[in-house]
Amino acid sequence: MTVAYPRKFQNSWSARDILKGVISDRELHLVTLNRYRYSEQRSCKDLTELIEKLDGRSPELVRDLSRHVSDEARHAMWLTDLLLKLKANVGNPPGNSYIDEFERLLDSEQKDPAKDLDDFLISALAAINVTEKRGCEYFSAHIYALKRAPQTQENVEICQTIEKILPEEAGHVRWGNRWLAQLADKSPEHRQKVEQAKRKYTAIEQAAFEAGMDITLGAELRRLAKLVEVTNTMPLWQRPQYFIERLPQTLLAPELQFTRIQAAQRVWQRDPQAFIEKFVPMFFNGLKAKDYNRQKATAAQ
Numbered sequence: 001m002t003v004a005y006p007r008k009f010q011n012s013w014s015a016r017d018i019l020k021g022v023i024s025d026r027e028l029h030l031v032t033l034n035r036y037r038y039s040e041q042r043s044c045k046d047l048t049e050l051i052e053k054l055d056g057r058s059p060e061l062v063r064d065l066s067r068h069v070s071d072e073a074r075h076a077m078w079l080t081d082l083l084l085k086l087k088a089n090v091g092n093p094p095g096n097s098y099i100d101e102f103e104r105l106l107d108s109e110q111k112d113p114a115k116d117l118d119d120f121l122i123s124a125l126a127a128i129n130v131t132e133k134r135g136c137e138y139f140s141a142h143i144y145a146l147k148r149a150p151q152t153q154e155n156v157e158i159c160q161t162i163e164k165i166l167p168e169e170a171g172h173v174r175w176g177n178r179w180l181a182q183l184a185d186k187s188p189e190h191r192q193k194v195e196q197a198k199r200k201y202t203a204i205e206q207a208a209f210e211a212g213m214d215i216t217l218g219a220e221l222r223r224l225a226k227l228v229e230v231t232n233t234m235p236l237w238q239r240p241q242y243f244i245e246r247l248p249q250t251l252l253a254p255e256l257q258f259t260r261i262q263a264a265q266r267v268w269q270r271d272p273q274a275f276i277e278k279f280v281p282m283f284f285n286g287l288k289a290k291d292y293n294r295q296k297a298t299a300a301q
């Protein structure tokens with residue numbers, strides 16, 4: 001059976017590389033925690049929407065999802081409490097949102113639970129599963145980085161909060177794996193659908209993740225390449241419509257422009273010299289290892 005795991009950013013930076021940089025810059029660290037908070041809070045809304053779509057079908061799944069909402073709400077609560085204690089912002093994060101990009105890339109031909117419940121469940125569970133895996137990867141990398149950082153009161157409190165969340169996220173991944181394995185066991189056709197859904201949602205998640213990180217020149221073309229990758233995981237007859245519907249926003253990407261302007265402003269305000277010497281060349285050259293510190297400082301804004 002396909003084992004789908006998130007890939008590194010542009011196949012080069014691991015979550016550990018990124019988090020090591022993030023925690024060394026307090027402002028960026030707090031912005032990242034607020035992004036976690038936002039994602040946790042948002043997943044409550046998305047899971048509730050799924051419960052409403054199921055409308056009583058598969059009562060066991062409705063039960064599991066209601067517990068899942070309660071877990072995610074608790075995670076959002078812990079992170080919100082932490083951010084307030086640290087006197088940090090809890091506003092909606094500006095610019096590219098990983099979740100918005102993920103949703104934009106989701107299949108427009110929404111599965112209808114009333115028509116084929118198993119098809120609907122396979123899509124929904126494969127989509128949840130891949131984002132939970134990304135969450136686990138980031139939380140464990142965050143803890144790894146914090147254990148090796150100066151043990152300030154603030155770092156210890158942040159680490160304790162993420163350590164409370166991670167085991168529950170790992171539980172969500174195992175839960176999704178169990179449901180998908182049960183569905184795959186129903187028939188060879190089911191197994192094939194589960195495999196295909198895993199490949200598709202892994203490609204979609206990777207594209208959404210990279211879109212949120214990549215703001216350097218040429219990002220639109222890399223987004224286009226990702227869109228082609230996602231499209232190629234679909235049956236032939238679905239490809240043209242899926243691709244054409246998403247092409248304009250992939251290439252024009254107004255929110256990408258907004259994120260770039262914001263990133264540029266922040267770097268300028270902090271250090272005009274660095275803006276000219278590092279940010280401008282990085283923007284034109286794309287992401288390179290030596291520019292990593294500047295990239296991490298802008299990508300999570």
Ligand SMILES: [Fe+2]
Nearest residue numbers: 040072075169
């Ligand atoms: Fe969570």
Ligand SMILES: [Fe+2]
Nearest residue numbers: 132168169172
């Ligand atoms: Fe979760």
